Amino acid sequence: MNWIFFGIVGAILLAFIPIVGWFLAVGVILATLWKTFGFRETQVVGSCPACTKSMVIEPKTxxxxxxxxxxxxxxxxDSLVVLDIN
Incomplete structure (x- = not known):
């Protein structure tokens, strides 16, 4: 009798596999759209005022x-300034 119960449960789970795939596909599409068009932090490019080496500066620094x-x-x-640590 157990095989009937587990067979029915297994058949129901197999029937829901495409629905799980749909949810995964929606998640992948949303992640792709977010990474393509989502919020981006801008990076500032500047040169060191002491040695004139060009560098990338994080926006929150x-x-x-x-x-x-x-x-x-x-x-x-609008500029980079050398600080005197002394």
Whole structure:
């Protein structure tokens, strides 16, 4: 008698496989659209005021060290400024 119950449950689960595929397809389509047209953080490109090395600056960074000359640099509204640490 158990084989009838488990056979019916198995048949029902097999019948729902396409529906699971539809949900996965919708998820993949939404993820693709989000990555293509979604919110992007802009990166700022600037040059170090001490050594003039060009670098990419993350948008949320206020102060960072130059990877070449190790100068402490502050990010202002429209420029980069060398900070005196002393």
């Amino acid at each position: 206020d102060v960072f060290a130059c990877p070449v000359c190790q100068s402490c640099i502050a990010v202002r509204e």
